[in-house]
Amino acid sequence: MRAVIPFIAVLVLVLLAFIGVEVGKLNFLFAVVIPYVAISVFTIGFISRVVKWGKSPVPFRIPTTCGQQKSLPWIKDSKIENPSSTFGVIVRMALEVLLFRSLFRNLKTEMKSGKIVYGSEKYLWLAGLAFHWSFLFVLIRHYRFFIGKVPAFIGLVEGLDSFLQVGVPLLYITDVAILAAVTYLFIRRVYLPQVRYISLPADYFPLFLIFGIAASGVLMRYFYKTHIVAVKELAMSLVSFAPKVPEGIGVIFYIHLFLVSTLIAYFPFSKLMHMGGVFMSPTRNLTGNSREKRHINPWDYPVKVHTYEEYENDFRDKMKSVGIPVEKE
C-alpha cells in the first residue's frame, strides 16, 4: 500500500498533464505558470529550509571519528577520516559529497549457522553513485535549452556521455544509467524486507516521479520526436521572463515538464533536502581537535553545581578521621 499510493499519484500527474493539454488546451498553464510557480516554491522553500538549519547552532564539536586522532607526533593520524584541520574536513566532505565515502563502507550482516558474518555490500553505493551522477549529467546537458550559443563544456559533457557511439540519435549512457539505477533503488526497496519495512510513501514517490521524468525524456529523445526547436524557444522565453508558448510541442513534453515541476516544487518539503543537508552535518563537517581548540556553545548558561565547599561540609569529619586534608578545620 505504501508504494501503491505514490504510484497512483504519479499516474494521476501524468494524466493531469495529458488531459490538461490535449483536452483543456491549458498549454500556457503547464508550460509557463506551473514551472514559474514550481521554481519559486523551490527557491524560497530551499533557502528557508537551509536558513532554518543554520539558525540552530552547533553547540558541541561532535564529529564521528572514523580514524586515528592527532595526538603524539610519532602516531600517524588519519587526516581525512578524523580531520584535525580545515583542509582535512574539506577533503572528507568532498569524498562524502562526490563519492559517497560513508556508504562505500557498507557491510551486510548475516547470521550463518549461529555465527554473525559481515560481507561487503557495495550495490547501494554503486546505484546511488550512478543515479546521482547521471542526474547531474542530464541536468548539465539540459542547459543547452536555456542558452543561445551552447558553451563548449556542454558539448564536452554530451560527447563524454555518448562516447559509445551507439544508435541515432547517439545514446547517452546516463539515460540508461539513471533508469537502471532508479529501477534498482525501487526493486531494492520492495525486495529487501528490512528496507521495505522502513519505507514510507515519501520514499516511493520521488522514485516514481524521477522514473517518470527520465522515461518521458528518453521517449522524447529516442522514440517520439518532439519539436526540439520549439522547446528551446519556450525555455529561452521562460528564462528571459518573456514567456511565449510555441505551437507544435508534443504532449509528452508537457508531461515531462509537469513531472519536473512537481519534483522541484516537492523538493523543499521532502527528504530530497539531503542535497543541501549533507553539507551541514555536524558529525562530518567539524574538525576533531576539540582538546586543542576550544569550541564555544552560543547558548551556554550557568548550571547549578555541587561545590567543593558543600561537599566538604557534608564529609568534613569523615575526611579528617582518615587524614584527608580539608579547607576548614
Place this chain on the structure above:
Amino acid sequence: MATSKIIKPNELVVSIDYKPPMKWWMDTPAEFKPGMYCWGAKKKNLDAVNFPNARDWSPKEEDWKLPENWQEILIEGLKDKLGKYRSFRLFMDICVRCGACADKCHFFIGSGDPKNMPVLRTELMRSIYKRYFTNSGKALGRLAGARDLTLDVLKEWWYYFYQCTECRRCSVFCPYGIDTAEITLMARELINLLGLNTDWISGPVANCYLKGNHLGLEPHTIKSSIEFFLDDIETITGIKIEPTFNRKGAEILFIAPSGDLFADPGTYTAMGYLMLFHELGLDYTWSTYASEGGNFGFFTSNEMAKRLHYKVYAEAKRLGVKWIIGGECGHMWRLWHQYLDTWHGPADFLEVPVSPITGTRFEHAKSSKFIHIVEFTADLIKNGKLKLDPTRNDHLKVTWHDSCNTSRGMGFLEEPRYVLKGVCNNFYEMPENTIREKTFCCGSGTGLNASENMELRMRGGLPRANAVKYVRDKYGVNMLGNICAIDRATLKALVEYYTPDVSVAGLHELVGNALIMKGEKERTIDLRLEPLPGKEGKE
C-alpha cells in the same frame, strides 16, 4: 541477577529473526518484554538533582502517573531542542531511509527487533517531529510518515531509547552522518522532562552529584579502597606505595572512573595506575571530590552532564595542579574530548600538559589541559622510560576491544595498541569489521548496565561476543583488553555468558603486570594474586 537466569546463549541466537513482521511498525505498540528494560527511577534520586515530575513509578504498570499536560511538555521540549541543536533538526529532515544503518546496530543484530534498526529508532521520533513541526506532516499525516503523540508512542520511546547505547556505529555508515546517538540524547532529555528516568541511571546521577562519584563512595571509603589495593601491591611486589588524596600543590590531578575502585577487574586496572605513578615518582594526587571521570548525567540531559563534570576543572583549580590525567573510561573520554572544555573552559589557570618524565608537550591537549593515561604511558614506552617484562603476560593471549566512545568520539585507536604490544607478547586482533571505528558496543553502555535487563545486554553484546569467540577459537585468545570501566564491568558478564574461558582486563592491569619496579621482589603472582606461569612455588 546473574546471566544464568536468562535463556541460554544458543537459544538466544536461534530466537533471532532479521525478517520484520507483517504488521507495520506504526501499527505495532511496544511490547515490554521482561529482561529487556530497566526499573523506573525513584523519586528521591530525581529530587536530589531537582529533576521535574519526580515520583516513584514502574514501567510495568499501566499507569505511568504522567502529569496532565505531558504532551504539551514534550512538544515544547522538542521545539526547544530543535532550536538548540543543528544536528537534531538536520537529522530529523534529511534521512532518505536508504537502510545502510539497519543492520549495523548491535541491538538489532542481537534481537532482530525492527525498531532497533537505527533508521526506525529515529523514525519513532521523526514521525512526531513531522506531525507537529512540518507542513507535510500536518497535512498528509501517515502518508508523510507522521503520527500523533499518544501514550503508546511515549511508551515506545521509553522502551526503545533505552535500548540504544549511543555507540555511534550507525553514524559511521550513514551517507549523511546521521548519528542516532544525537537522537537518543534528545529523546532521553524529553523523556526526563516527565520524570521517566531509569533507576540505574538516576541513582548514580544523584550519587555523583552529592558524593562525587556514581557509586556513592564517600571520601574515607575511597581512601580505604585504595589502601586495600596497596596491600595487594605490597604482597605482589614488596613495595609500599603511599599515594596522596586532595593534596594541594601537586603537579597533576588524576581522575579515574569510580568503577575501578569498586569491583574487579577494574580494581586491577587501578592497581596498575598506582604502580605506574609510583614507579615514575609522579607528583600527583587523587581527589575524593572529583572522584568520577564518567558521567551518567549525559544519559539524562546535557545540563545534568554539565553539572556533574563541573568538578573536574573546579578541583584542579582548588588544588592548584598544573594539568590533569584521566583514567581508562569510555564515555568519560567522549565527554572530556568533545564536551568538557566547551562546558567549563577555558582552563586558563592550568598549563599545557608536559610529561615530567619525557618532556613531551601534549600539544593536542593545549586548550583542554588533560590527557588520557594511555597517551601518557604510550609516550613513556616510546621514550624507553619504563622497564617492562612482557613475558609476565605470556600466559595471556589478548585481543583488543575498542570502546565505542573512544573510537568514534575521539579516534583513540593506536595508542592503546602501542601500549598493549609493549607489555604483552600475544596480541590478536578481532575481525576488521568489528574493531576500530567499526567496533561493537559491549551492549550495556549509557546506563544500561543494570541486572534486570540482562537479556537486553546479552543480546546487545552478541556481535562483540561473536567476534571474541572467533579469535578464541582461532588463536586461543583468553583475555579481552579494553580501556573502559563500563566494559570492564559488563564484558565480564558477557564473556561469562558466551565464552566463559575468556577474561576481561583493563590495559593498565597488563602494564602493572609487566612493569619492573625499582626494588621489587621477584614476582610470583600477577595483579589478580594468581600464580605467574613458570614462577609457581618460587616464593
